[in-house]
Amino acid sequence: MSTAVANLDHYVAAFEEAAGRLPGAGMPWLDAFRRQGLAAFERLGFPSTRQEEWKYTSVRAIERERFALATETCAGLVEDDLGEARMEGLEAHRFVFLNGRHAPQLSRPGKLPTGVTALPLAEALGMCPDRVEALVGRRVAVEENGFTALNAAWFTDGLFLEVEPGVELVHPVHVLHVTVGRDEPDAHHLRHLIHLGEGARAVVIEHYIALGEGVYLNNVVDELVLQPHAHLRHYKLVQEGLQGRHIAAIDTHQLGGSHYRSHNVCLGGALTRNEIRADLDAEYAECELFGLYVTDGRQHVDNHTRVDHRKPHGTSHEFYKGVLAGRSRGVFNGVVYVHPGAQKTDAQQANHNLLLSREAEIDTKPQLEIYADDVKCSHGATVGQLDEQQLFYLRSRGIPEATAAGMLTYGFAHDLVEHMGLEPVRRLIEELLVRKLPHAAELQGVG
């Protein structure tokens, strides 16, 4: 029996053992959903590079492990341990999850306005199971791949956020996932459900950090629904640990005149894969997808995005940039699909990459598929090195070569940071960016 098959059996056996203790156990619809996930996983296994969608991203390292479902919460962690991840100056409703489970001692939900429900998903399953049921599995198919199937079977917690029509959630919701490294490899399956009623507004920060060393997997599914004229700003910041792996599927259903903006920043982790989809399913829906990945060592970051323009007058602007050093590897695959009848679509997409070493690699594939004739669409991708002229210009002013290279790289990436409306998030990312670049010490105060 191959290791891969043996490991599949491991998850099935583990599930049978743990199913009764998973959140919401005993609710028939949820039990059935989890069973469906397990069956799909048994059938699908983990994705292989023979599949087009996973061609450049091997998950063998995940397949080889026998991840245990983290069951114990790490008591003893105090607020100070969260350090800069608290984001100085950020006034937010904070939910902290430790190894995949809500950690009430670290959360600061604060006072929520009337018309807003924000809860850890495991609690929401107890308090408002019907509303959870209405969202689970609606956007991300259980059978999409082995990871979404595993997530369906195993998900333990996440954010449940509902904002009633016309309500504005003034302060952001900060969802902070902390992984504390353990001796045996852990997997955490998280599911975030967000529903914004007509004209509702919210800002959500989805944030992943690691404390200490350890092999782990964060397997995440986000299912988001924006009713007409709803407005969501979605920040996602991945700072997983050196041996952390992060797989996510984010799907947003957008109704008429709704607005979704995603700021997706990948800095840490051995392997990160984001599958981000915006489904513009009614007229005048608008989405903006901004992404930045900065990698070194042997990191691998894969961003797959897909925007579906199904109805007329939709707008999508997508702008991704990558800085790759060391032997790291990036993948960008962006599909913009304009369906028949989606006239007056305005779709722009760009992906620019800066390679800082000979061994770094990027596979970029922007794809436009247009089945309507009255549209404005553009896309483009570039891969380059630091500009020799700019480098010489800075050096001719006495700036040492390494510092000059750092400044230019920072300048290249900063583009994607400066548009972030949330100052404390922007400041933290600027700081992390400087630290991640070569010769960080010489770049103090660059922001």
Place this chain on the structure above:
Amino acid sequence: MLTIKDLRVAVNGKEILKGIDLEVNPGEVHAVMGPNGSGKSTLAYVLAGRPGYEVLGGEVIYEGRNLLEMDPEERAWEGIFLAFQYPVEVPGVNNMYFLKAAVNAKRKHQGLPELDAMDFLKLAREKIRLVHMREDLLKRNVNEGFSGGEKKRNEIFQMAMLEPKLGILDETDSGLDIDALKTVAEGVNTLRDGRRSFIVVTHYQRLLDYIVPDHVHVLAHGRIVKSGDRSLALELEEQGYAWVEEAAGA
């Protein structure tokens, strides 16, 4: 201060400078004139250390040291400044941060304490007046979205901040209207203190009405074909470059 002996330089395998000799003493202003393609800008770039230039022969001694062995940043620390013909836009890099890094890199090399933000700003405000540059340009990205005139002012402003011993102006007059030209020239003239030297590379005599040179050299086909005083520039203005090229036997 600067001695260039029989300097021969190739770019992409093509010999551009074919034996240049030039001696610049402290406090002197040398104008290097010549038709397009004569090698003027190549000379300026080679002195500043731009990569991609192959030195085939000869030497450049700057204050007793072999200049050609020094990195561009080291040349800057030792007092060489090139005002670019086409100042480079650097997206995402703040002008003020850039210049503070430059000034402090030089101070560090000189063993001086680094300027803090306050002291730097004070100095910058004082110098920016020299070139009548708008202060808000400090907050923008380096040269990004600057007009042609603003870019040239920014070059002279940087020169004023870095206080070089030898300023090299590469066609600083190109693309400037007469008012901007005067302002830029005034900025340069205030930096003339009897010790600081300049090499002014220009196609036209016009700039030399405002920055008056001590010596004028005419470059054609990679060689200095004629040297003289200021009157040589006026002669060129009247007669064009055809006669020097002929005289060079090209």
